[in-house]
Amino acid sequence: MRNERVLVTGGGSGIGRAVALACAHRGAKLAVVDTDAEAAADVASSAIAAGAPRAVGLWCDVSSESSVSKAYDRASEAIGVPSRIFANAGIEVNAQLHEFEPESWRRVLDVNLVGTFLTCREGLRRLVETASPGSIVCTSSPSAFVGFAGGGNSAYAASKGGVSAFVRAAALDYAPLGIRVNAVVPGATDTPMLVTGATEEERATGRDQIRIAARTQIPLGRLARAAEIAAAVVWLLSDESSYVTGSNLVCDGGLMAKSANTF
Ligand SMILES: NC(=O)c1ccc[n+]([C@@H]2O[C@H](COP(=O)([O-])OP(=O)(O)OC[C@H]3O[C@@H](n4cnc5c(N)ncnc54)[C@H](O)[C@@H]3O)[C@@H](O)[C@H]2O)c1
Structure with missing residues (x-):
């Protein structure tokens, strides 16, 4: 990854941050993009400290065409045209379908x-x-x-189902040009997104509901660390995965391999 030009969306936190820092550690140049400009700038500084020859933090809302276009222009000026791209920014809003506000559903x-x-x-x-x-x-x-046992997940599931189908279609279109397109499928990962409902004390002691559930329900018995997902993403971004395109790389501690029932 040395001197490769990497752009990461949602790079200010969680999985995106871990990927930015893992790439920096391998000597890549970084454009860290997020709606939280301060977090993006912080990660860019940490990336330099971790070994990135150049790094820039940029405000960008990935749902806005002009915002994404401007972020790429600024990233290209700062580090060169990005050739390794992690399209990662995401949000989760859950509600029972019959009560879902169309505005929230569309935002997801x-x-x-x-x-x-x-x-x-x-x-x-x-x-x-x-x-x-x-x-x-x-x-x-x-x-x-x-389906998630927690329920209320229709918007998020539809959006991610779309992403998994999207990478297959895009991979075919761009394979002749030597551009690979894949998805990572992270299981329950210890990031701010996952523990939004937990109190500070629960987080500090590891006693929030999500970690308790992880211990009993995930075959590997714990949440993923963001760095573990980042290792899979860096492999996909790098030439080490040169024959992999159109795939969904599952990195979920065995979650999807397991039936919810013991029978
Ligand atoms: N944490 C998990 O268990 C888990 C599991 C599977 C998939 N994911 C996916 O991983 C991705 C990263 O999630 P995370 O867990 O690191 O969450 P996170 O909340 O820690 O990080 C998400 C980042 O995206 C940014 N963001 C949100 N909306 C944005 C927008 N419109 N434009 C640009 N940036 C935006 C946020 O500011 C934040 O910095 C998401 O796509 C999420 O759906 C997470």
């Missing part, structure tokens, strides 16, 4: 699915223009493939 689709499309489109435009090979990784979820 706008950030998770349209945001993935816009991030990939702007990146691909620049790669095609410069006839450069590249690697794109999008963040999906087990909810693309199985």
Whole structure:
């Protein structure tokens, strides 16, 4: 990854942050993109400290076409045209379907699915223009493939199902140009998104509901660390996975391999 130009959306926190830092550690140049500009700038500083020759933090809302286009322009000025792209920014809003506000449902689709499309489109435009090979990784979820027992997940599941289908279609279109497109499918990962409902004390002691459930319900008996998902993403972004395209790499501690019932 040395001197490779990497753009990460949702890079200010959780999985995106871990991927940015793992790439920096391997000597890549980083554009860290997030709606939280301060967090993006912090991660960019940490990336420099971790070994990135260059890093920039940029405000960007991935659901906005002009915002994504501007972020790519600024990233290209700062680190060169990104050729390794992690389309990762995402949100989760849950509600029973008959009570879901259309505005919230659309927002989930706008950030998770349209945001993935816009991030990939702007990146691909620049790669095609410069006839450069590249690697794109999008963040999906087990909810693309199985129902969540917690329920109320229709918008998120639809958005991630879209992402998993999207990478297959995009991979075929761009394989002749040497641009690979894959998805990572992280299981329950210890990030701010996952523990939004927990109190500070519960988080500090590991006694929040999600960690208790993880111990009994996930075959590996725990949540994933963001760095473990990042290891899979860095592999997909790098040339080490040079023959992998159109795939959904499951990294879920055995979650999807297991039936909920013992029978
Ligand atoms: N944590 C999990 O258990 C888990 C499991 C499977 C998939 N995922 C997916 O992984 C991705 C990263 O999630 P995370 O757990 O690291 O969450 P997180 O909340 O820690 O990080 C998400 C980041 O995305 C940013 N963001 C949100 N909306 C944005 C927008 N419109 N434009 C740009 N940035 C935006 C947020 O500011 C935040 O920094 C998401 O796509 C999520 O759906 C997470």
